[in-house]
Amino acid sequence: MKAAVPITVNGLKASCSQCNLVELCLPFGMSEHDLNRLDELVGARRKIKRQQSLYRAGDPFEAIYAIRAGSFKTDVLLEDGRDQVTGFQMTGEILGLDGISAETHSCNAIALEDSEVCVIPYGKLEEMSREVEGLQHQFHKVMSREIVRDHGVMMLLGSMRAEERLAAFLLNMSQRFTARGFSPAEFHLRMTRDEIGSYLGLKLETVSRAFSRFQEDGLVSVQQKHIRILNASGLKRLLQHQSGGR
Amino acid sequence: MKAAVPITVNGLKASCSQCNLVELCLPFGMSEHDLNRLDELVGARRKIKRQQSLYRAGDPFEAIYAIRAGSFKTDVLLEDGRDQVTGFQMTGEILGLDGISAETHSCNAIALEDSEVCVIPYGKLEEMSREVEGLQHQFHKVMSREIVRDHGVMMLLGSMRAEERLAAFLLNMSQRFTARGFSPAEFHLRMTRDEIGSYLGLKLETVSRAFSRFQEDGLVSVQQKHIRILNASGLKRLLQHQSGGR
């Protein structure tokens, strides 16, 4: 009695139960039974080309998105032209939560490489999370995690020095690559120095200099966007010594 | 057939339907019918003395809190002793959302003056928001608003100069006092210069100097913690001129 899988504009219908990102994504920790219900929830997949936006500040809020492949940055713009990267997102992470409060997105989400997301219509999500307890709880956890993450960034921006910020950034990237089955020590950054700087509240030259310094000190090897961490505990130590900061 | 209102340790049982903070708090926008159900949800009130903590980082997460009276700060601590204020909260605002993700609080919530909160047991909240659509939606909005707010702070910390940060802070306070029926132009800050500095990523001396500068320029009148805004549009102008920043 099951209807045929509908063909969507952008290709295959998403399926959480078949997806190898379950452990990183919204369905984490849900029962197999609940998982099957998620397949109803998640709409089409959508492909976004590098530098294209998934949504822009001011767009009406209709759905949240799970990153199926690729990576994104989110940024906010001030009237005067200044902008700030508020986060980098990788596979399995959820985009668009900022839109719920005002029913309008409050930042831009831009693909750092050709990417693909699963579209999760928000109305449906609320509806289903009234029925599926596991989904409700997971969704709340995802939102809460975003809040905790943001507090970490505030800590970083408010009280760390340039090299500490970059060290924290690299360790965070390493940890997230590891969670995705990649090497903890060797990875490829998808963002420019300018974007890293914007995220860390630094100018690109400062980011570049900090990279060079780390290289001199044998902490990492840097070749453009290719990073190899040579001394992870050295990086961690940088974070612990209270080095005056601001 | 209604049971008598139970007497709680800390005094009166909270009642959303009777509360004059509805428009600022979790129940905002909910129907009268739904509102009555909220009275079941909200547990006892709890009083917190100035400088006492409502919860501390590491405490098991059991409830979220709505501020009934008074005000709070939240802060995070790093191992090395550095700490950072992540927010100031006023009446009607919700505390504790950081705890959902790890089932443990990730920051400290400390009363800036003698205060009172309504305790909202989290299990009950999830349960009831499966039944009451309006509650579910409002709760999601509250979480999302927190995320948007944090992005604003990241913007401030990452790309504004000292005086811009303080101007943004004052305008934000003014706006929140106004929403609570107080004067937009004249108010009493409950936090020290050190706490403001920690929140804004500045040292207390820098905060103090910025206040003095504003006073010289006739933008505000400052007498210790008592602030009078003399030229709000002047403060706003400070934010728009892109003044180089970092």
Place this chain on the structure above:
DNA sequence: GGACACCGTTGATCGACGTCAACCACAAAA
């Protein structure tokens, strides 16, 4: 292959904010 962007690196200089220190204002206690 050559030309052109774009991105990244490095150096020299400057300025905003941190640091250190002294002093002042106000409130609670003696």
Place this chain on the structure above:
DNA sequence: TTTTGTGGTTGACGTCGATCAACGGTGTCC
């Protein structure tokens, strides 16, 4: 009233990171 403590202000000086500028590497489009 004086005392003591906490919080706030102001000045002199130092430093970290921004700014300005030149140059080098890498990839893409003719």
